[in-house]
Amino acid sequence: MFRLLSPSLGRLLRAAGRRCRVASASSLPGPAGGQAAGVQVPPPRGAPQGGGAGLLPLLAALAWFSRPAAADDGPAEPAADETEAEIIQLLKRAKLSIMKDEPEEAEVILHDALRLAYQSDNKKAITYTYDLMANLAYIRGQLENAESLFKATMTNLLGEGMLQEDNAIIEISLKLASIYAAQNRPEFALAGYEFCVSTLEGRIEREKGVSEDILSVDEKANTRLLLGMCLDAYARFLLLSEHPSQAQALYERALRISEEILGERHPQTIVLLSDLATTLDAQGRFEEACVHVQRASDLARQTEHPELHMVLSNLAAVLTHRERYTQAREVYQEALQQAKRKQDEASAQHIREELAELARRSGL
Incomplete structure (x- = not known):
């Protein structure tokens, strides 16, 4: 025992x-x-x-x-x-x-x-x-x-x-x-x-x-x-x-x-894809980062990943750094809805703050 x-x-x-x-x-x-x-x-x-x-x-x-x-x-x-x-x-x-x-x-x-x-x-x-x-x-x-x-x-x-x-x-x-x-x-x-x-x-x-x-x-x-x-x-x-x-x-x-x-669709694999994108994003390698986090978010949606809202938030951050502001706002809003569904108020508040910063930077 x-x-x-x-x-x-x-x-x-x-x-x-x-x-x-x-x-x-x-x-x-x-x-x-x-x-x-x-x-x-x-x-x-x-x-x-x-x-x-x-x-x-x-x-x-x-x-x-x-x-x-x-x-x-x-x-x-x-x-x-x-x-x-x-x-x-x-x-x-x-x-x-x-x-x-x-x-x-x-x-x-x-x-x-x-x-x-x-x-x-x-x-x-x-x-x-x-x-x-x-x-x-x-x-x-x-x-x-x-x-x-x-x-x-x-x-x-x-x-x-x-x-x-x-x-x-x-x-x-x-x-x-x-x-x-x-x-x-x-x-x-x-x-x-x-x-x-x-x-x-x-x-x-x-x-x-x-x-x-x-x-x-x-x-x-x-x-x-x-x-x-x-x-x-x-x-x-x-x-x-x-x-x-x-x-x-x-x-x-x-x-x-x-x-x-x-396997590719396991929740941990998806998280690692998203985290790898974060490291690329931190190095200014935005195109590569976007490829990885887009793949992670697609898999997260397909598998109803328990932390979909976090993966989407990472995707939105990379899109923001690529100055694709309209798309970033849409993804942040989707992430916010998912965070509310999960009753993850800490993540929801973070996403709200990111949306406010995005609005300040882009004028959207």
Whole structure:
């Protein structure tokens, strides 16, 4: 039951930055009712809401895995005893609360699960619960808490014999790198992204000749998808750091992986097309940018992409830079209607501001 790969990683990361709540910290329970050294989590109820940029600018394009995460694959193993069965049920309830966007309820449940895990000295349950707590803090924008919890999770996994190149370690390293980027700690972020990419590249190269009897096609594909996630996040970091040409090269690699494994019409492939166009646009290569973002918007319309309004907004921005103002206004208006349908008020407000700027520049 307690196999670690962050549950529904893509779904969790896509929510980052949209629910940026800040809370005071309280210590986690440790063995025999003590404290877990150096690890803090927010109190289970009544976390006040606050501002903050969150992680959306860094992580909006990370929803790569369309199938369930490893922790959800197959039937659960029989519980060793009633306590373990109770922990399993609590973790299932917590994950459901996270997916239903009920973070306070999930937090309460996770605290209960952690107490039981420590009381029964179930090390795998402790590690798995830390991982869920870390993800919950992460998507709520509680970056310091998430950092401490991810580090605790990683320490436990490595202590249990997991290798540094394991996908679970890379996933945590990727999230830590993105936390450092959001905290404006570029040296740590850069080191983290480089570690993730280089480690996965080396592993993929070594595994090329491994037979399917030892390593399945799906396992190899998942590792390549994880590399794509890392390239995507690294590219976004470089783009925001004003290195668009370097970001472009990484986006192109990520796009190839997504097209080969997930397909041209997969939501993540479409997002990457749009993001690649953004890097070209930032370099003044407006014609090339328009080709990519037009293709992305066409596919997004055909597939009813959940973030169609964002893709359309990118298209309108590129059209504006090409001084095709009438067409840009029409696309912005379409994007605004889509944002309203999705009840994405933050995006709707951004589009309104872009329309106002367009009117100022063009006189339309």
